[in-house]
Amino acid sequence: MTSTTDTHCPYCALQCAMRLESRPEGSVTVSGRDFPTNKGGLCQKGWTSAALLDAPDRLRMPLVRDTKGGPLREASWEEAYARIVRGVRAAREVGGDDAVAVFGGGGLTNEKAYLLGKFARVVLRTRYVDYNGRFCMSSAAAAANRTFGLDRGMPFPIEDLASAGAILLAGSNVAETMPPFVQHLARARERGGLIVIDPRRSATASLTDDGNGVHLQPLPGADIAVLLGILHVIIASGDLDQTFLQQRTTGWEEVAARASTWWPERVERESGVPASQIRRAAQLLAGSVDEGGSFVLTGRGAEQHARGTDTVQAAINLALFLGLPRRARGGFATLTGQGNGQGGREHGQKSDQLPGYRMITDVAAREHIAGIWGISPQELPGPGVPAVELLHRLGTPDGPRMLFVHGSNLAVSAPNAERARERLTALDTLVVCDIVPSETTEYADVVLPTTQWAEEEGTMTNLEGRLLRRRRAQPPPNGVRDELQIWHDLALLLGSNASFSTAASEVFDELAAASAGGRSDYSGTSHLALDAAAVGPQWPVGTDSSSTPRPFIDRFSTPDGRAVLHDVVPGRPSDDLGDHFELYLVTGRLLAHYQSGAQTRRVAELVGATPGAFVALHPLTAQRLGVDEGELVEVTSRRGSAVGIARITRDLRPDVVFMPFHFAKLQAANNVTSDVTDPVSGMPEFKVSAVQVRAVDGA
Ligand code: SF4
Numbered sequence: 001m002t003s004t005t006d007t008h009c010p011y012c013a014l015q016c017a018m019r020l021e022s023r024p025e026g027s028v029t030v031s032g033r034d035f036p037t038n039k040g041g042l043c044q045k046g047w048t049s050a051a052l053l054d055a056p057d058r059l060r061m062p063l064v065r066d067t068k069g070g071p072l073r074e075a076s077w078e079e080a081y082a083r084i085v086r087g088v089r090a091a092r093e094v095g096g097d098d099a100v101a102v103f104g105g106g107g108l109t110n111e112k113a114y115l116l117g118k119f120a121r122v123v124l125r126t127r128y129v130d131y132n133g134r135f136c137m138s139s140a141a142a143a144a145n146r147t148f149g150l151d152r153g154m155p156f157p158i159e160d161l162a163s164a165g166a167i168l169l170a171g172s173n174v175a176e177t178m179p180p181f182v183q184h185l186a187r188a189r190e191r192g193g194l195i196v197i198d199p200r201r202s203a204t205a206s207l208t209d210d211g212n213g214v215h216l217q218p219l220p221g222a223d224i225a226v227l228l229g230i231l232h233v234i235i236a237s238g239d240l241d242q243t244f245l246q247q248r249t250t251g252w253e254e255v256a257a258r259a260s261t262w263w264p265e266r267v268e269r270e271s272g273v274p275a276s277q278i279r280r281a282a283q284l285l286a287g288s289v290d291e292g293g294s295f296v297l298t299g300r301g302a303e304q305h306a307r308g309t310d311t312v313q314a315a316i317n318l319a320l321f322l323g324l325p326r327r328a329r330g331g332f333a334t335l336t337g338q339g340n341g342q343g344g345r346e347h348g349q350k351s352d353q354l355p356g357y358r359m360i361t362d363v364a365a366r367e368h369i370a371g372i373w374g375i376s377p378q379e380l381p382g383p384g385v386p387a388v389e390l391l392h393r394l395g396t397p398d399g400p401r402m403l404f405v406h407g408s409n410l411a412v413s414a415p416n417a418e419r420a421r422e423r424l425t426a427l428d429t430l431v432v433c434d435i436v437p438s439e440t441t442e443y444a445d446v447v448l449p450t451t452q453w454a455e456e457e458g459t460m461t462n463l464e465g466r467l468l469r470r471r472r473a474q475p476p477p478n479g480v481r482d483e484l485q486i487w488h489d490l491a492l493l494l495g496s497n498a499s500f501s502t503a504a505s506e507v508f509d510e511l512a513a514a515s516a517g518g519r520s521d522y523s524g525t526s527h528l529a530l531d532a533a534a535v536g537p538q539w540p541v542g543t544d545s546s547s548t549p550r551p552f553i554d555r556f557s558t559p560d561g562r563a564v565l566h567d568v569v570p571g572r573p574s575d576d577l578g579d580h581f582e583l584y585l586v587t588g589r590l591l592a593h594y595q596s597g598a599q600t601r602r603v604a605e606l607v608g609a610t611p612g613a614f615v616a617l618h619p620l621t622a623q624r625l626g627v628d629e630g631e632l633v634e635v636t637s638r639r640g641s642a643v644g645i646a647r648i649t650r651d652l653r654p655d656v657v658f659m660p661f662h663f664a665k666l667q668a669a670n671n672v673t674s675d676v677t678d679p680v681s682g683m684p685e686f687k688v689s690a691v692q693v694r695a696v697d698g699a
Contacts, residue, residue, distance in 0.1 A: 005473035006033060008460060009046040010107075010453035011594045013153075013336035014178040015462035016042050020050070020454055020473040028053060028454065028473065036159050036535060037462060041180035044592055044606065051603045052452060053474070055436050059449035060479040063441075072447060077481070077489075080446050085493050087429030087445070088124065091402040097125040097381070101390060101400035104131035104349035105407025106338030109458030109470055110522075111507040112483050113340065114355055114514070115500065116406055117348030119487045122373050123496040127381035128400050130351040132408040133344050134387035134682050135415070139308030140298060140334035141345055142681035146309075147316050147564050148325075149557035150519055151357070152465040152539065153342050154333035155325070156550045158184060163329055164295050165288025166193035168230075168281065170223060170315050171301020171687075172335050175203035176591040181335075182207065189213060193288055195281045197226055198301055199586055200616075200658055201651035214280050217653060220584045220688040221573035222271035223302050226278065227314035228570065229267030231259040233282035234321055239289075241323025248326065248556070251565035255317050258567050270570060272653065289322055293329030300337060301588070304686040308678045310568040317565050325552040325563070336463040338595070343461030346520040347511060351384035355511060356518020365518075372514045374498060386682025388415065388675050395426025402429040406483060409596035411439035412664045415684035416675035418640045433483055438598040439664045450483050451476040457504040459530065467525060467536040516543070519557065573688035574676040575637070581690035583621065585635055587661045587669045597662035613644035613667035616658040617693065622648045625693055632696040635659060637689045640671035643696060657693055661686075 003022050008015040017035030022028050028050040032042040062080035063072040075083075091099035102120040104113060113131075120129035137153070144151040161167060161184040174181040185207065188194050194213030196205040205215040218226050234240055235256055245252045264275030288294045296319040302311045312334065319325065319332035336342050348355040348369075355372075358365035366377040373380075384390065391414060393399030403424070414420035424430055424443040432444040435452045455476040460468055476482070484507060488500040501507050505527040516523035521540040530536050537547030555561035577584070592609035593600040600606045615633050617625075627633055631646045635657065643666050644659055652658060659669040674685045 003473070005454070005471050007454065007471045007473065008468055009042065009339070010049050010052065011045050011339055012178050013338060013341045013463040014038060014181060015339060015460055015468055016046050016180055018042060018046060022474050026054065036157060036466070037464070038180040039183060041183065043179040044609065045594055045600060048603045048605045050454070052435070052599055053454055055602045057436055057602070058477065059434060059436060059447060060477050061449060063447040065445045072444070080448060081489060081493055083446050084431055084490060087402050087431070088494060091400070091428060095398070095401055098128055099400055100124045100126050100402045101128035101394065102126065102404045103387070103390070103406070103408055103410065104129070104344070106131065106133040106136055106341040106344035108340060108344060108407045109456065109460060109504070110340065110343040110347055110511060111458045111504045112406070113344050113349045114347035114511040115484060115487050115507055117355065118373060118498070119491065119500070121381050122375060122498045123491045123494050125379070125381060127351070127384040128390055129349060129384055130387040130390050131344060131349045132387065132413060133338065133341055133350070135413065135684060135686070136300065136337045137334070137341050137345055138386070138681035139303040139305070139678055139683040140312050142309045143312035143316055144334070146566065147313065148552060149559070150551060151345070152520070152551065153336040154464045155552050156331045156333065157538065158464050160293065160329055160331070161185070161295060162187055163292045164188045164193070165191050165292030166195065166284045166294040168195040168197070168285060168296045169204060170197040170227070170296070170298045171303065172297060172299025173198065173202040173204045173301070173588060174335065175207060177337070177589045179591065187292065191288070191292065193284045195284055197223060199653060199656050200588070202588070214277055214284070216273045216277050216281060218271035218273045219653070220586050220656060221305060222570065223311045224307070224314045224568055225262060225267050225270045225570040226273055227318055228259050228262035229264050229278040230282045230285065231318050231321055232262050233264060233279050234286050234318070235259055237282070237286065239286035240321045244323035244326055245321065248561070249320055249563045249565055251567070252320070254567040255565045258569065262570070285322060289324070289327070289330060293327060294322060294324060295330060296324065296332045298334045301687060303334070304683060305688065306574040306676045306678050306685040307571060308683045309680040313566050313568045317568070320563055320565055328550065328553065331552070340460045342463060342465055343459070346461070351386055351390070356515035357520040358518050368517070369514055372510065386677065388677050388682060388684050391420050391423050394423040401427060403427055403431070405430070405432045405440060409438040409440050409598045411443060412596035412598070412668050412670060415670055415673045415686055416639045417668055417670040419675065433486065436598065436602060438596070448486060449480045450486070451480055456482055457527070459508060459527070461539070465538045467522065467530055467539065467541070469527065469530050469536070574685050575674050575688060575690040577690050580692050581637065583691050583693060584656050585637065585672055585689040585691040586656055586658050586687055587673060588658065590660045590662060593660065593662035595662070597664065600662065613642065613659060613663040613669065614647045615644040615693065616647045616649050616652055618650065618652045618654040619648050620654045621657070622646065625695070627693070627695050633693055634696050635672055635691050635693050637672040637674070637691045639674065642667055642669050642671045657691065
């Protein structure tokens, strides 16, 4: 008999609602369901997501490698576990508890993110835990926390966008990364109020065509100057919300003084964006505040910089000067990328945080969490280091000798990926839990096959901070185990008395208790309550069960209730042009693929749509370099090279080239990118690399 399961897409943070129909012979059909984020729509990735369930090379047995450089072979769970336990003990003998490290993922359910942090800190007793959200959301999270005292990526319901008169999108290509989102831009486009900041005329930037808005196309890394230029015009025009600034913020005078020196003509000289466009963007934003509402939204294009926190800050400052967060229609938000990018950063898999979005250095937070975990606060490890620094320490004399990886394909997704691969090679033991082989399992000593989205129970938190249920539609293949089971088993084998439930609903209840009173409070809900609701709540959901869709209307979450503006200064990217590196590489996502491509490169329709990497460049650049359309070209930075097929397009500035980052080996864009990081957030500068481009001889 056909069974029907209501769940959500396995991929991005829009978490489109879908219905799965599972037939006895094993086939699964996907259809869209109505939900605030997708209104029944799905993108190509969502429609084809069932193909992941029976991927031909699905991992179904643990694998172990007997000698470094030797082949992986199938093993029993008992043998794989024994190998892991030996690895932990051997690493600890040499380097103590911090000789073992853990790397998590923003695609893990809330329950897994929570239990992974607990496994790291209670069973392994290591301070070295961080996750791939550091590469994704960290700049936006840092800017929101220091300004608002709270990081809920979208502090309003997504449906608020439907009435907007103006929406500014800084560095976000939603038309490809989350296509159902585009319907939320419809009203702003109708009113000519869509503003897109992107060095590339992306699919989203082209939505501004035909009088629907304005596309600002700056030099990569010049976003702060552009945002200051828009702010300059708003202040000069008297469109600022003076009462709001005086009553509900601090620090705005310094920001106003800074903006006063960034008049549009100066911004044009720095960024290449015409002064007239800066003025137009300011008029559109200011002109819609009282009519439909104005919104300022950032994405990875603005955030993945060595000054990413400051770039997001410049966008937040703009929203605050317009008084947007106090309005029922208006605000600032960041568009979270990974499926559980929001929940993934709340429950304790970050090096500096404990569950409930508490800081690990906070004495009261340590006492609360230690109490939930049944240990003393003194036994709870201190802060670790952000992901890039953690990767750099792997296999060094004083660094971790063993690494657990859950839900991440570091060999492709890490910046300066060759350096990351070298560090993986230097480990004594690498354990990778995944659903399919990846470029990272090629370095693993132990591979554990895990369940995936439609085979597991749990919760996710979407880009609105809305809790939703992931439900099991079918059992996993024989031989595959849920990570909750894996951590339960390993905790016992490693001699821990701590409780590690294998039931997702019980883990959620523990997570909810741990979050009580924290910045992201889930204590007022449960799997049962979420199952009963047609649409789940946006957090915080405290014990009075009331949710807070718009937390900043009356006050911010800082100690004095005021938003704290920070004066930010435009600067140059960390990677200088020169030494024959005369172009800037910008990387990004495509409609048909997701993240490192480990999943989507296995789906025939998606591979058919985009089979491999390409390098987009302007016709003038192609002519100067002697590159023809369709030719194989190599992009080289001071760190490494990647190849792709040349696509010649006027969508780029002549000084910028573009590569997608979903492809591996020689086509991996992250061979080229920089691992210089933002000092506040730890975000690497993925989005600007100085490169040279040449045609590959004989291709
Ligand atoms: Fe899935 Fe995101 Fe596509 Fe929606 S937009 S179907 S969540 S990949």
